[in-house]
Amino acid sequence: MNMQTSGSPILRMLSIPAILCVMMLSSCAEEYYVYGVDDVEITPVNSTKDKPKTHAQYISILYANMFQKAIGPNQMLQALNAIESIGDKQVAYDMLVSKYMNDPEVKIPTVESMRADPETFVRETYKRFLVRQPTEAELQWMINYIDSRPAVTPELIFFSFATSNEHAHY
Amino acid sequence: MKRRKFIATSSLATAGAITMPYILPSGLLSMTTTPPLSEYVVFVLFAGGVRQQESVLQRYLAEGQNENVEGNIMYNLLTGAPPNDKIAYGQDDTANNIIGGIPIDPILQTPLDQIGTLFPEMRVSKGGAGHFNGLSTGVSGNYYVTQGLRSRPASPTIFEYLRKHAGFKATDCWFVSVGITGSRPLLNYSAHEAYGRMYGGNFIAPTTTFGEPGMAHFMNFKNYHPDTEWEMILEMREFLNQNFQQQGLEIAHLYNEVDEEIKIKEFVRNTFLKVNAGNVTLPPVNDNGDLKTIGYAVEVLNWFKPKLMVVDMTNIDVCHGDYTAYLKNLHRADHGVGFLWREIQRIPEMAGRTTMIVMPEHGRDLEHNPIQDDNDWYAYDHSGNNENTRRIFSLMAGPGIDGNLRVGSVDNPVGDSADIVPTIADLFGVKQLITSQGLLDPAARSLFDRI
Numbered sequence: 266m267n268m269q270t271s272g273s274p275i276l277r278m279l280s281i282p283a284i285l286c287v288m289m290l291s292s293c294a295e296e297y298y299v300y301g302v303d304d305v306e307i308t309p310v311n312s313t314k315d316k317p318k319t320h321a322q323y324i325s326i327l328y329a330n331m332f333q334k335a336i337g338p339n340q341m342l343q344a345l346n347a348i349e350s351i352g353d354k355q356v357a358y359d360m361l362v363s364k365y366m367n368d369p370e371v372k373i374p375t376v377e378s379m380r381a382d383p384e385t386f387v388r389e390t391y392k393r394f395l396v397r398q399p400t401e402a403e404l405q406w407m408i409n410y411i412d413s414r415p416a417v418t419p420e421l422i423f424f425s426f427a428t429s430n431e432h433a434h435y
Numbered sequence: 436m437k438r439r440k441f442i443a444t445s446s447l448a449t450a451g452a453i454t455m456p457y458i459l460p461s462g463l464l465s466m467t468t469t470p471p472l473s474e475y476v477v478f479v480l481f482a483g484g485v486r487q488q489e490s491v492l493q494r495y496l497a498e499g500q501n502e503n504v505e506g507n508i509m510y511n512l513l514t515g516a517p518p519n520d521k522i523a524y525g526q527d528d529t530a531n532n533i534i535g536g537i538p539i540d541p542i543l544q545t546p547l548d549q550i551g552t553l554f555p556e557m558r559v560s561k562g563g564a565g566h567f568n569g570l571s572t573g574v575s576g577n578y579y580v581t582q583g584l585r586s587r588p589a590s591p592t593i594f595e596y597l598r599k600h601a602g603f604k605a606t607d608c609w610f611v612s613v614g615i616t617g618s619r620p621l622l623n624y625s626a627h628e629a630y631g632r633m634y635g636g637n638f639i640a641p642t643t644t645f646g647e648p649g650m651a652h653f654m655n656f657k658n659y660h661p662d663t664e665w666e667m668i669l670e671m672r673e674f675l676n677q678n679f680q681q682q683g684l685e686i687a688h689l690y691n692e693v694d695e696e697i698k699i700k701e702f703v704r705n706t707f708l709k710v711n712a713g714n715v716t717l718p719p720v721n722d723n724g725d726l727k728t729i730g731y732a733v734e735v736l737n738w739f740k741p742k743l744m745v746v747d748m749t750n751i752d753v754c755h756g757d758y759t760a761y762l763k764n765l766h767r768a769d770h771g772v773g774f775l776w777r778e779i780q781r782i783p784e785m786a787g788r789t790t791m792i793v794m795p796e797h798g799r800d801l802e803h804n805p806i807q808d809d810n811d812w813y814a815y816d817h818s819g820n821n822e823n824t825r826r827i828f829s830l831m832a833g834p835g836i837d838g839n840l841r842v843g844s845v846d847n848p849v850g851d852s853a854d855i856v857p858t859i860a861d862l863f864g865v866k867q868l869i870t871s872q873g874l875l876d877p878a879a880r881s882l883f884d885r886i
Contacts, residue, residue: 311679317687346648349615352623352638353605355688356699363657406674417667421659425671431679433686 310397314434320348323358323433330393330427331365333372355428362427366420374419383411386419394426471864472835475789477736477744477779478593478855479772480573482566482613483751484817484824485795489765491555491828496521499758499803500812508766511543511773512793512830513553523810524762526720534809535763539720542773547791551832552840552886557850559797560878564817564824566752567618569796569852574610574622574745576856576875584617587626593856594636595624596869597743605691606698607742608636611732613724613749615640622745624689627874635689636743637699641731642724644703645710654707661697669693702738709734718774723764725750729771733778740784743859746775754799758812776832790833790862794855798826827852831882833862842886853879 318326324344328336336344344361351357365371379386387407391399399407411417426432488498490509495518496502506518517538528536561578562568571579577590591599594608610623624635643649659665676685691699709715716737717730725748732746748768754761772793780786801823803813817824829850832838843849853876860869861881869875 309678314679315684317684340651343648344652346615346643347652349620350640350643350649352610352620352635353689353691353696353699355686356691356696358686359696360653360656360700360703363659364653364655366657367655403678407671410671410674414667416663421664421667422671424659425668425675428668428686429672429675429679430685431675434679434684 310400311395311431314431317434320345320354322435324348324361327362327365327427327432331362331371331423332368358428358433362424366424373423376418379411379419379422383408387411390419390422390426394423394429394432468868469864469866471862473788473790473833473862475740475742475744475779475785476833476859476862477746477775477789477791478573478859479775479791479793480570480745480747481751481768481772481793481795482570482747483749483764483768483795484564484566484754484797484799485751485765485827486754486799486815486823487556487826487828489762490795491553495762496812499815508538508762509769510541510546511769511776512547513769514546514548523759524766526722535759539766539770542719542770542777547772547776547793547830547832548839548841550838551791551830552837552842552882554829554842554850554882554885556843556845556848557794557827557829557852557854558848559825559827559852561876563819564797564821565819566749566796570619570622570747572852572876573794573796573855575625576853576879578853578876585621586618587621587624589626590874591625591627591630591634591872592622592636593743593745593859595627595630595634596856596860596872597863597865598634598636599630600868600872601863601865603742604695605635605637605689606695606739609735609739609741609744610636610638611728611735611744611746612638612640613642613728613747615643619747632687633690636745637689637691639731639735641706641734642727645706645715645731649703649707653703656700656704658704665697698739702735705738706731706734716778718771720767720770723750723767725764726767726771726774729775733775736779736785737782740782742863754815755804756806756814757808758803758814759808759810761815787834790831790836792829792831792855792858794829794852795827796852798824800824829855829882831858840886842882849885850882851876851878851880854882854885857881858883 321341324341325336348357348361374386384404387399387404391397488494491513493505493507493513493515495506495508496504502521504518504520507513507515508517508524510517522538523535525535525538527534559569567584568579571588574592575588575590579589597603597608612619620638620640623638624630624632644653659668715730716733718726721727721730728746732744735741736744750764751761751768753764776791779789797817799815799817800821804816806814857866857870857875857879858881860866861883866881
């Protein structure tokens with residue numbers, strides 16, 4: 266016996282909500298996203314400094330860092346000639362910086378101020394000579410060095426920065 | 436040549452030269468080394484451009500100025516009577532108002548050509564007649580026909596060869612320069628990729644280092660205590676450099692060891708003390724830059740006892756515009772070389788163990804230019820197309836080198852300006868090691884092999 270249901274008004278009334286429910290359920294289906302990680306080259310903070318300063322650049326920046334003023338043209342010419350006259354530029358820079366350290370006008374923080382706030386001193390020194398903030402590892406190493414060596418002075422630290430390879434590049 | 440006799444009469448040495456390896460002082464062992472003939476070599480670039488006519492030919496004014504006066508104004512190097520008329524090459528006779536009227540007394544009782552071997556007619560066989568070309572060839576044994584000023588030699592210098600292949604330290608090798616002009620400060624190492632700064636010789640231009648520039652920016656530099664302050668500086672600098680090391684970039688240093696760097700600084704400090712006290716070992720007459728440089732070169736010899744020192748001059752080049760000044764400076768260059776040789780014999784470690792080689796970097800023109808000086812004498816340039824500029828001489832004296840020997844003549848030139856590098860290598864017993872690198876001029880040979 267065949268039942269004819271499609272024409273039943275009751276069934277028709279029930280089928281409409283059922284379709285709506287299916288539609289609603291299907292509209293709430295969860296979408297899945299796949300997240301990836303792009304390759305990123307991690308470089309040191311000083312990696313952009315890949316150009317050596319000319320002797321003139323080195324001297325003028327050094328002088329400004331040490332004396333907080335610009336070097337005069339005659340002084341610059343003489344300093345350039347002095348540097349040029351020595352073949353080993355590390356030796357030449359060492360002598361130039363230590364000569365400046367003997368100048369009464371050189372601007373160096375006091376030992377007391379360094380020891381009172383080593384972190385600020387280290388951050389300022391990095392900013393002054395290397396034009397950047399230290400990494401956390403660099404900061405801790407320098408603070409530990411200052412703390413563990415009572416004889417270390419701002420002058421010696423300045424000397425190290427001024428004659429470091431990074432200070433000679435930009 | 437005594438070198439040949441030396442080897443021939445020593446069966447051990449002969450065997451060593453042919454079949455047995457020789458251990459260099461550096462510990463380097465090679466089948467291609469031979470017993471060194473000399474422990475120290477001083478190479479004087481008798482530079483500025485010297486005409487044969489006024490030097491080895493001893494023609495004084497006879498060929499240069501058409502005046503019938505001949506004579507030897509280089510009597511520390513060469514045997515020969517000085518001129519007896521128109522004396523203008525000495526010190527000024529202020530009492531009688533005669534410029535250059537008082538010849539400088541000889542320093543050496545026996546001229547160097549009597550205790551050494553003279554190559555009176557060598558050639559600058561290639562390249563132009565420029566100072567840089569000549570100086571570069573002198574230190575590299577190669578020619579540069581296209582390079583300009585302010586560039587390093589393209590092929591390795593003798594300093595690099597000796598440091599790389601013979602184990603010399605940086606402070607074993609010195610270029611003492613008369614100045615910092617042109618390419619002079621660039622002659623201590625080459626731009627060759629397999630050599631370069633890592634094997635460079637130390638360089639100093641002492642009249643600048645100890646002149647006004649150095650006095651303003653080096654003198655009285657602070658002396659940090661090596662065991663305390665300096666050690667801390669090195670520790671901190673090493674830390675900073677390690678954090679920059681991945682760049683492979685560094686200050687252009689010459690790989691002097693730490694103790695060598697300290698020794699150089701102490702030399703500078705000590706020499707400033709001597710300068711201020713007037714105690715620099717200068718030649719008796721020291722009225723030009725060449726002679727002051729020679730004096731400082733003696734200070735370098737005394738302090739470092741370098742195995743190889745190259746010292747250059749330049750004042751002779753005044754000949755472009757002043758022939759009288761040229762004669763005076765030529766006479767003074769001879770005075771400087773005589774003084775240098777005498778002082779070497781006064782250094783116990785170097786006396787009798789040092790070979791000195793003297794060679795101009797090039798000659799000068801045969802024909803004068805239109806410029807006349809106060810004596811109405813004409814000046815001379817050094818032009819690229821003038822064969823007279825290719826004529827040079829060389830003199831070498833030292834242990835095992837025959838005296839009173841002349842090799843070559845005007846009609847039979849012997850020797851090339853590129854020969855000095857293989858000659859120095861030969862003196863140190865590493866000729867094969869260096870020539871086998873294939874970077875010397877193809878015509879370059881040890882002067883010992885040309886005899």
